Amino acid sequence: xxxxxxxxxxxxxxxxxxxxxxxxxxxxxxxxxxxxxxxxxxxxxxxxxxxxxxxxxxxxxxxxxxxxxxxxxxxxxxxxxxxxxxxxxxxxxxxxxxxxxxxxxxxxxxxxxxxxxxxxxxxxxxxxxxxxxxxxxxxxxxxxxxxxxxxxxxxxxxxxxxxxxxxxxxxxxxxxxxxxxxxxxxxxxxxxxxxxxxxxxxxxxxxxxxxxxxxxxxxxxxxxxxxxxxxxxxxxxxxxxxxxxxxxxxxxxxxxxxxxxxxxxxxxxxxxxxxxxxxxxxxxxxxxxxxxxxxxxxxxxxxxxxxxxxxxxxxxxxxxxxxxxxxxxxxxxxxxxxxxxxxxxxxxxxxxxxxxxxxxxxxxxxxxxxxxxxxxxxxxxxxxxxxxxxxxxxxxxxxxx
Numbered sequence: 001x002x003x004x005x006x007x008x009x010x011x012x013x014x015x016x017x018x019x020x021x022x023x024x025x026x027x028x029x030x031x032x033x034x035x036x037x038x039x040x041x042x043x044x045x046x047x048x049x050x051x052x053x054x055x056x057x058x059x060x061x062x063x064x065x066x067x068x069x070x071x072x073x074x075x076x077x078x079x080x081x082x083x084x085x086x087x088x089x090x091x092x093x094x095x096x097x098x099x100x101x102x103x104x105x106x107x108x109x110x111x112x113x114x115x116x117x118x119x120x121x122x123x124x125x126x127x128x129x130x131x132x133x134x135x136x137x138x139x140x141x142x143x144x145x146x147x148x149x150x151x152x153x154x155x156x157x158x159x160x161x162x163x164x165x166x167x168x169x170x171x172x173x174x175x176x177x178x179x180x181x182x183x184x185x186x187x188x189x190x191x192x193x194x195x196x197x198x199x200x201x202x203x204x205x206x207x208x209x210x211x212x213x214x215x216x217x218x219x220x221x222x223x224x225x226x227x228x229x230x231x232x233x234x235x236x237x238x239x240x241x242x243x244x245x246x247x248x249x250x251x252x253x254x255x256x257x258x259x260x261x262x263x264x265x266x267x268x269x270x271x272x273x274x275x276x277x278x279x280x281x282x283x284x285x286x287x288x289x290x291x292x293x294x295x296x297x298x299x300x301x302x303x304x305x306x307x308x309x310x311x312x313x314x315x316x317x318x319x320x321x322x323x324x325x326x327x328x329x330x331x332x333x334x335x336x337x338x339x340x341x342x343x344x345x346x347x348x349x350x351x352x353x354x355x356x357x358x359x360x361x362x363x364x365x366x367x368x369x370x371x372x373x374x375x376x377x378x379x380x381x382x383x384x385x386x387x388x389x390x391x392x393x394x395x396x397x398x399x400x401x
């Protein structure tokens with residue numbers, strides 16, 4: 001275990017919102033590292049292909065309360081350039097690497113998309129934190145296959161902890177459900193998940209184009225898909241059946257769009273709602289809904305988990321304006337116990353676990369491995385593909401509308 005006084009050297013790959021924060025959400029890797037490590041944090045480099053973006057982020061940091069952590073930070077275009085500095089004795093080998101690049105440059109063994117492999121070859125014994133998802137790409141079978149190859153590569157070759165940013169696993173209410181299931185040897189019977197979006201503020205045209213952002217199931221609902229796998233178990237993808245309400249269907253007409261959707265080709269517009277059902281490998285069943293339906297700003301995200309004698313209802317999972325809540329019904333009672341967790345910062349908990357895994361601290365368990373995250377990526381693509389296959393059959397007249 002390291003001393004609380006030891007410097008903790010890191011590099012940050014990517015200088016966007018996920019790394020340095022945004023008013024639009026709680027994402028901010030740098031902030032959580034600062035809170036965990038305090039004055040011990042030393043950021044030796046920011047790797048960024050758009051240097052002005054990194055310069056802007058560092059200017060803010062050097063005027064802030066943690067300015068000492070960034071006083072000697074250099075901006076470099078690649079991991080290879082930083083590795084040169086280490087080899088030349090001009091920089092220390094980092095204790096951790098934080099990665100928040102677009103997933104288009106990782107999750108593959110192909111040159112230009114193989115950031116994980118580059119990092120492993122440069123620093124095979126250094127812990128790495130990756131933002132989710134692990135990949136994005138088309139055609140989907142090839143993209144998923146590549147992500148699974150990277151997972152196998154890292155399992156064989158990387159000699160330090162790897163954590164993926166599926167932050168909902170670290171929520172107190174999620175860990176409470178997990179604990180009750182394990183302590184009582186429960187077999188989950190069914191799960192019911194929903195993720196309903198308030199879309200008025202979604203004004204970036206690329207988000208509504210499933211050829212660019214790959215659609216809301218892969219880009220957005222990946223968190224809730226990961227959570228059903230975490231609590232429900234592995235899914236038999238051969239049993240997956242999904243359907244979509246498409247943008248040109250009458251119920252899919254939206255009244256509060258604040259952008260021009262006409263610039264997006266009809267066949268590339270995101271679905272307005274997607275439902276899916278499946279069987280878990282255990283024999284349990286699951287259902288899922290994602291919809292772009294609500295006005296205002298708050299999303300409706302909820303997960304229900306059922307086992308013999310138990311019902312768990314997880315609400316306000318993202319906790320943006322309301323605290324996360326867990327409602328539990330136990331054997332011998334018809335009443336629900338309510339647990340509210342105000343101030344639960346799962347992002348900070350996730351960071352604490354990652355650093356503790358490196359240093360042998362109090363909470364060293366990492367809840368989302370690369371292999372696990374690759375399976376979640378596969379799940380989201382299986383849902384999207386199944387829904388698109390059924391929509392295609394409807395348009396071709398092979399099934400009734």
